[in-house]
Amino acid sequence: MTTRLQLSFPRQFARTQRFTLGAPRAFTVSPDGSRVVFLRSASGTDRAGRLWVLDLDSEARRPQERLAADPGALTGGAEERLSAQERARRERSREGSAGIVGYAVDQAVELAAFTLSGRLFAAELRAGTARELPVPGPVIDPRPSPDGRHIAYVARGALRVTGAEGEEDRALAEPDDEHTTYGLAEFIAAEEMDRSRGFWWAPESDRLLVARVDEREVRRWWISDPAHPDREPEQVAYPAAGTPNAQVRLYLVTLDGERREVGWDRSRYPYLARVHWSAAGAPLLLVQSRDQRTQLYLAVDTETGVTRTVHVDEDRVWLDLFPGVPAWAPDGRLVRIADEGGARVLAVGDRALTGGQLQLRAVLDIGESDVLVSAAAGEEATDPEIGEIHVYRVNELGIERVSEGPGVHSAVRSGRITVLASSRTEVSGASVQVLREGKPVATVASYAERPVLTARVRLCEAGALRIPCGVLLPEGYQESDGPLPVLMDPYGGPHGQRVFAAQNPYLTSQWFADQGFAVIVADGRGTPGRSPGWEKAIKDNFPLTLDDQIEALHALAGAFPLDLGRVGIRGWSYGGYLAAMAVLRRPDVFHAAVAGAPVSDLRMYDTHYTERYLGDPAERPEAYAANSLVTEDGLTALENPARPLMIIHGLADDNVVAAHTLRLSSALLAAGRAHEVLPLSGVTHMTPQEQIAENLLLLQVDFLKRSLPRR
Incomplete structure (x- = not known):
């Protein structure tokens, strides 16, 4: 008899993709309340998502789960192959799994469409059968018409439509040249506006609204892999702050290919942020000015393409989506x-x-x-x-x-049926209940693995600002053990709440705590979840987020065993920027930092995000100088005492490109500042690879222990 060795937390964390594999997600409820459709892989370590149906009105008189589509069976177990556009879509949505990662359904939730390796598949959800449709590929974002008779999709930049059986496939809108696409969301919409779609069916299924994206004016950047000098760099259209965005137009397109442009003042409102089309009214658009202080709600006349203003929002700071x-x-x-x-x-x-x-x-x-x-x-x-x-x-x-x-x-609802997912601090993962008119009728099982550790977080508020915090101490810590070195573990910026009343968000923080640290997760001003004023306080002033980390640290020192002479900080993306800024600008407080994928020069980050907070760099260069790490104002911090700094960056990152870290490292080197750089070949902003995700945790804790030795 053999005994299975328990995985270490870093290995388990990496292998389970942060304990997301095996958990049910992407729920859809049929209007008649008879079915719930969802995705779930076969186990907590299986990356391949499967399509499932929960029959609520089964012949067995109790809810029954059944498999609607198995990617292994449909592809014969072939290795997954993704097009460059599909890889980019998954990077924008932070999707690291495989198999069926998304699907779309008709209005009755009887037909589902999805892709596998760029091939189009359809599943009859009542019958439980799935089939491949012979259409040109690689296929992106297939969506059935509301009546279930057609499926629209994008292939090679063209919007195409096919019958639900694969018949009469044809292009409705084809790209004019290499710079244009139809039916896809541009980079800035997918990365910053949470709009991943580029076409929308009419409720009557007779036409579509289709976005045309022209990227000819967007500046080209090159993402190379120095570990493979024989490979050509990948060209990406990246709209950095102050530079041209993609030009986005919208067309009404019939199934016969007739096209009519939808008109609005695109020069004043260039951002197409939202599109809604339902039987309750005319197509509804939300368009924003480039400074995001004004937005229009527009109703579209489907015969003429003319729009009328339904409502106007204005804000002196910015408007959120x-x-x-x-x-x-x-x-x-x-x-x-x-x-x-x-x-x-x-x-x-x-x-x-x-x-x-x-x-x-x-x-x-x-x-x-x-x-x-x-x-x-x-x-x-x-x-x-x-x-x-x-x-x-x-x-x-x-x-x-x-x-x-x-x-x-969180919840998904249609008619009388609500799917309610609940995460709590005392247990890992989420429980999923199906409610009919508020009463439980079923649960959806999760196959996610149980973590080998339990996060013991204390939620509290710190300082005069009442900053939300989570504090974690080592397992078995006793007061007689004395003060602990501190690890601040924030994201700390826009769109990045970290303090939740749930177990899984703190698992990594607890693992760091168990290595001998008091870990503090603090959501200061700029993070979501409290009030508009809380979020908008950081306008023109990102260093304010560092001030709040310091306030939380000092306020908690009286209630927890914190050694303020040994304080480290770690973070990724905005958190990486915050960590680097901490040791550069406030070495009196912070004694070591791990900065992952830091945005060191805000002039190199994208338009919709950066200009919302700092404006146009051509008009407000002083704002960028004051907030960046490698501009002249930022480099004055190099006069401060040096603190250990580890910088980590994926060389394939097309969101925060590796040039941010290279420029920061060059500035530090020019100033004679010792630091460590860990380049990750072939790794994007997500770092989904198992070995890399595991070893990153081990390397970080080793660096922090070396940099914050016992006194």
Whole structure:
């Protein structure tokens, strides 16, 4: 009899892709309430997503799961091969799994379409059969028409449509040249606007709205792999701050290929941020000005392509985008999320249905009599719930919380059926319940692995600003062990909340704590989840996020065993920028840093993100100088005492390109500053590879122990 050795946490963390494999996700509920469709791999270490159906009205009189599509069976077990465009789409969505990673359905949720290795497949969800359709490839983003008779998709930059059986395949819109595509989201939409789509079916299934993207004016960058000098560098169109964006137009295209352009003032409102088309009203667009201080809600006349303004939002700082909105309510009123009176509220028509007690995050579903939303406690809440996110039903009569108990909850709903996923601090992963009219009728099993450690996080607020924090100490720590070296473990910037009332977000932090550190995760100003003013306080002032890390650290020193003479910080992306800035600008507080993929020169980051916070670099060069690490203002920090700094960067990163780290390293070298650089050949911004993900954790803890020795 053999005994299976328990994996170390770093190996398990890497092998399970952060414990996401085997967990059910991407739920869709059929309008008749009979089926729930979802993705799930076969185990907690299997990367290949499978398509599943949960029959709620089965002949067995109890819910039954069945497999609707198995990628291994459909491809004969062949190795997955992805086109460059598909790899880029997955990088934008941070998708690291394989097999079926996404799908789309018709209105009745009877037909699903998906791709495997660039080939088009369709699954009959009632019958449980799946088949390949013979169409030109590589196929990207297939989507059935609402009536289920056609499937539209993109191949080689052209929008194409085929019958549901693969018949009468044809191109509806073909690219004019190598610079244009139809039906795809441009880089800036997918990376920063959370818009991954480039075409939308009409409810009647007779036409589509199709985005035409022209990248000829976007500057070209080259991503090379120095470990393979025989390979040509990859060319990418990257819109850095202050440089031209892709030109995006929108067309109404019939199934016969007739085309009519949708008109709006694209010079004033170049960003196509959202498109919504439902039976409740005309196609609805949300377009933004380049400075993101003004946005228009536009209704489209489907006969002429002319648009009319339904609503205008303006903000002196910036306007945020939210999932699920804008949209029409069934009675024709506009549903949106807005910043009003210092609160982030749900507005239906001319009326705000929520106030400062909630911080709206997303609209999940719009029903006949209510709106289902995701929200956190707002600043006016009487009993703040640190790190909690709940699901609420909202209408003119009031607000009702659907989710129960402390935790992070999300939901998908159609008609009477709600799929509620709940994560909590005391258990790993998420539990998934299926509710019919609010009453549990089924659960969806998770095959995700159970972590070999348990995060023991203490949630609290720190300092006068009441900064949300999670604090983790080593397992078995006793007061007699004395003060511990501190590791700040933030993201700390826009769109990057880290303090959640859930177990899995703290697993890596707990592992670092078990190596002998007191770990602090702090969400200061600029992070989401609290109030518009909290997020927008960092306008022109990213170093404010460092000030809040310091305030949290010092405020917690009286309540936890923190050795303020040994303080390290680690982070990735914005967190990497924050970590590097910590040891360069505040070496009096921070004694070592691990900076992963840091944005060292903000002039080299993209337009929609960077200009939102700092403006146009040609008009406001002083803002970029003050916030970047390698501009003249940033380099004045090199006069400070040197602290150990490890910089890590994937050389294949097309989001935060490796030039950020190379420029920072050159500046440090020119100043005679010792530092370590760890280049990762062939690695992108995600670092999904198992061995790399595992060894990165081990190398970081080794560096921190060397840099923060016992006194």
